[in-house]
Structures are given as structure tokens and as C-alpha cells.
Amino acid sequence: MTVSSDFDYSAAAAAAPPPDSVATATINGSASISEETPPQPSSSSSQSPSTKSSPTPPPELEFPVRWPLDGNFTLDWIHNLMACFDWSSRNLPPSEFPLAFPVSVFDSLILIASKILHKEPNCININPFGSNSGPAAEGAASTVIVVGDTHGQLHDVLFLLRDAGYPADNRIFVFNGDYVDRGAWGLETFMLLLAWKVFMPNNIYMLRGNHESKYCTSVYGFEKEVLVKYGDKGKHVYRKCLGCFEGLPLASVIAGCVYTAHGGLFRSVTITPSKRFKGKKNRKISLSQDSKSLSLGSLEELSKARRSVLDPPWEGSNLIPGDVLWSDPSKTPGLAPNKERGIGLLWGPDCTDEFLKKHQLKLIIRSHEGPDAREKRDGFDGMAEGYTIDHIVESGKLITLFSAPDYPQFQATEERYNNKGAYVVLEPPNFDNPVFHSFEAVRPRPKANAYYDYEEVIDSDEELDLASMVTT
Numbered sequence: 001m002t003v004s005s006d007f008d009y010s011a012a013a014a015a016a017p018p019p020d021s022v023a024t025a026t027i028n029g030s031a032s033i034s035e036e037t038p039p040q041p042s043s044s045s046s047q048s049p050s051t052k053s054s055p056t057p058p059p060e061l062e063f064p065v066r067w068p069l070d071g072n073f074t075l076d077w078i079h080n081l082m083a084c085f086d087w088s089s090r091n092l093p094p095s096e097f098p099l100a101f102p103v104s105v106f107d108s109l110i111l112i113a114s115k116i117l118h119k120e121p122n123c124i125n126i127n128p129f130g131s132n133s134g135p136a137a138e139g140a141a142s143t144v145i146v147v148g149d150t151h152g153q154l155h156d157v158l159f160l161l162r163d164a165g166y167p168a169d170n171r172i173f174v175f176n177g178d179y180v181d182r183g184a185w186g187l188e189t190f191m192l193l194l195a196w197k198v199f200m201p202n203n204i205y206m207l208r209g210n211h212e213s214k215y216c217t218s219v220y221g222f223e224k225e226v227l228v229k230y231g232d233k234g235k236h237v238y239r240k241c242l243g244c245f246e247g248l249p250l251a252s253v254i255a256g257c258v259y260t261a262h263g264g265l266f267r268s269v270t271i272t273p274s275k276r277f278k279g280k281k282n283r284k285i286s287l288s289q290d291s292k293s294l295s296l297g298s299l300e301e302l303s304k305a306r307r308s309v310l311d312p313p314w315e316g317s318n319l320i321p322g323d324v325l326w327s328d329p330s331k332t333p334g335l336a337p338n339k340e341r342g343i344g345l346l347w348g349p350d351c352t353d354e355f356l357k358k359h360q361l362k363l364i365i366r367s368h369e370g371p372d373a374r375e376k377r378d379g380f381d382g383m384a385e386g387y388t389i390d391h392i393v394e395s396g397k398l399i400t401l402f403s404a405p406d407y408p409q410f411q412a413t414e415e416r417y418n419n420k421g422a423y424v425v426l427e428p429p430n431f432d433n434p435v436f437h438s439f440e441a442v443r444p445r446p447k448a449n450a451y452y453d454y455e456e457v458i459d460s461d462e463e464l465d466l467a468s469m470v471t472t
């Protein structure tokens with residue numbers, strides 16, 4: 001069934017249903033849209049919506065999204081928002097996105113979400129033992145669900161939320177960053193998570209990824225996506241998004257035993273006396289710090305880091321955010337500069353053990369490496385199932401979690417990774433025995449154009465030309 005090109009809003013009830021796959025992505029899980037809608041006389045003209053006016057949203061959608069009159073979100077409001085994004089992604093050209101989500105609604109959402117996020121500490125202590133109010137919290141601890149990179153794959157995120165269960169009084173989500181870039185619906189993905197954040201600030205936590213930065217979004221599509229979707233308001237919208245990215249916290253500790261961050265571990269930034277003696281000229285902490293002078297940072301240091309600078313180069317106190325967002329595990333013991341990426345660290349199993357021991361933790365869950373990155377990493381498992389167990393040490397484990405299936409959305413060759421995405425479920429009372437849920441991509445993906453030159457841009461973060469950004 002194809003999409004109607006009717007633009008007559010009075011004909012809404014008779015408008016053709018969205019493509020079949022909408023039913024599977026319908027927010028309430030009822031695959032009913034196409035059944036309720038009378039069949040539409042089909043014609044070849046319905047194949048070319050771009051040459052005619054936009055199709056009509058189904059009557060059950062409150063469309064466009066309107067800011068609630070009293071300023072308070074309801075569950076219905078959030079579900080309608082998700083359904084509107086799903087529908088618009090399938091039926092409207094990107095430049096008509098403001099018809100679904102007017103800039104005034106964007107402004108209200110980003111303002112209130114930014115305020116909440118900026119107030120959160122660098123490393124959030126998540127306590128699932130009933131500190132949250134609400135009827136379901138009486139004494140019972142919440143389940144915690146950890147999610148890795150999503151990269152603008154709206155439909156897969158909608159599936160994940162439905163599959164895992166939405167944020168609720170007994171269910172807390174921790175998203176590990178990289179909401180935007182690569183995929184065509186970074187704005188929708190980020191906005192819907194922000195909406196959940198505003199609705200239930202203690203039941204969903206959004207950490208920053210390295211792609212929540214000016215540099216990455218200018219290379220990998222999000223900036224252009226926003227400019228295309230919002231036209232002459234695009235610059236304003238993009239600036240507000242960057243401001244919001246600055247507020248995203250860097251890490252979390254779940255139930256006192258699971259550390260999560262996008263990249264992972266980080267260095268200590270204590271300035272050694274020998275550096276001070278050399279006088280001011282040599283006081284800078286160089287990115288090329290050699291392995292011997294590197295030591296593992298602590299959660300206390302992380303809590304004191306300044307996170308409000310988005311982009312590399314990361315110097316001084318900003319070395320910690322750079323490491324947290326960009327680092328990768330290694331099979332080689334010790335800490336070393338991450339030469340492949342040009343920023344961040346490589347850390348060995350001994351560091352994982354040291355960090356877990358020092359903070360009495362059991363598990364590290366980090367993200368940041370998709371199937372493309374893993375293809376080039378000797379000694380590491382691929383990302384076919386959406387997760388890997390990278391270090392098994394005395395004190396616990398290190399896991400990489402990646403939640404964008406069939407990634408990246410745009411590829412120059414026919415051959416795809418066909419990777420699954422995964423999320424992790426941590427159950428009370430111990431939270432230290434991760435249960436992995438792998439899932440396939442929602443297919444078919446609605447057609448979309450990329451917002452970056454995916455044939456030219458290198459296909460992994462690994463080789464980013466960050467050297468050109470380092471000004472020291």
C-alpha cells in the first residue's frame with residue numbers, strides 16, 4: 001500500500017494508511033491503523049508525493065504536536081509525539097518536519113530539557129532502590145535498562161522502547177550517548193528522548209556521546225539535517241541543540257556497581273610537581289602525554305571535570321571529558337594515547353580491574369564502537385549481536401554495547417554489516433548480571449537521503465582528522 005498524496009485535510013478520515021510497517025512501529029503496539037482505514041483507490045500518482053502536497057496524518061494523531069496548555073506532559077502526549085515522528089518520517093519530506101513539530105514546540109522542549117540536564121552532575125548516581133516517588137516504587141527496586149549508540153535510527157529506537165518497555169516508575173533507562181549523526185532522524189531521536197527526560201527525569205538518563213559535539217555533527221550529518229528540516233530557523237535550532245549537548249552528563253554509576261559512559265575510562269589530570277617546575281611555558285598537559293605519565297582517573301576527578309566544552313582539543317581539566325567520550329578498551333595492559341582516534345585513551349584489562357576495585361564496582365558498560373569500528377580491531381569480537389564482552393577480570397567485566405542495528409544507515413556498498421543492536425537489562429537486587437537483548441533493525445526503513453557525504457567521509461570515527469583540531 002502506498003502513501004496517499006491527498007492534501008485535503010477534510011478527507012483525513014479517508015486518507016490512505018501509512019505504509020504497512022507503520023503498524024509495527026505504532027506506539028501503543030496495536031497493529032491496527034491499516035485495518036481501521038478504508039482502502040484507498042490506488043493510483044500511480046500516489047507514488048510521487050514529492051511533486052504534490054503532503055499526505056494527511058491519520059485522525060488518531062494529534063497533529064501537529066502542540067505544547068501542552070498547562071505545560072505538563074502526559075503519557076498520551078509523549079506517545080503522540082512518538083507517533084507523529086514516526087508518521088512524519090514516513091510521509092513528509094524532511095523540509096516539512098516543522099508541520100509535525102513546530103519550532104515553538106522545539107524551543108519549549110529544548111529549554112526545559114536543557115535546564116534539567118545542566119543541573120545533573122558529571123557522573124550520576126542512579127539509585128534504583130525505590131528513591132523515586134510513585135506507586136510502583138514502594139520498596140521494590142526498579143529494573144535498569146542500558147542503551148548504546150542509536151545514531152538517528154528513529155524506528156529502531158521506537159522498537160527498542162516498545163520491546164524493553166517504556167520508562168516507568170519501575171523501569172529506569174540509561175542512554176549512553178550518540179543519539180545523532182549518520183542516521184536520517186537524529187533530531188527526532190534526540191527530541192523524543194528529551195521528551196521522556198522531561199516527563200520522567202528520574203526514570204531516564206541521557207549521557208553524552210562524542211557525536212554530541214559541534215565537530216562531529218558538522219561532519220556526520222546532524223547539522224545539515226537540522227538545517228534541512230528547519231530551513232531559515234535551522235541555525236537557531238542547531239545552536240539550541242549544541243547548548244543542550246553541553247548539559248548532557250558524562251557517566252553514571254548504577255546501583256553502586258555498574259559504571260556507564262560512552263567511551264569509558266579516563267586519565268588522572270593531577271599535575272605532577274615535575275611539570276610545575278618547568279615553568280609556565282611547559283605547564284600545559286599535552287595530548288601526547290606518554291604512556292608512563294598516564295594514570296587512571298578516579299570518579300572524584302570525573303565529578304570535578306568541566307563538561308561544558310563540547311569539542312576537542314581537550315586540555316587541562318577538559319582531558320577527562322575527552323577521554324570519557326572517546327576512549328576504547330585494549331587487550332594490552334596499561335594506558336596509552338588513542339592514536340587511532342587522535343583523542344582519548346586505550347586502556348587495558350588491568351585498568352578495568354583497577355577501576356572496578358578502586359570504586360567497588362562490578363561492571364563497566366560502554367558503547368562507541370559499531371560494526372565498522374570493530375572490523376578493524378584485532379583481538380576484539382565483532383558487533384554482530386550488538387554487544388561484546390571485552391575484558392573479564394578478577395573484579396568484574398567490561399562490556400561494549402551498541403544499539404543501532406543495520407548500521408550505518410547509509411553505506412556506499414551493497415554489502416552491509418547486518419549487525420543487530422542490543423540493550424542490557426540489569427535486574428534487582430544485585431544489578432551485576434547483565435541480560436542482553438539483541439534485536440534486528442526495523443525493516444524496511446523509510447527512504448531517506450543522507451545528510452553527509454557517506455561515500456567520501458571515512459566510515460569510522462577511528463580515522464577522524466582530529467589532529468587538525470588540536471591547537472597546542
Ligand SMILES: [Mn+2]
Pocket residue numbers: 149178209210211262367368369461
Ligand atoms: Mn561514539
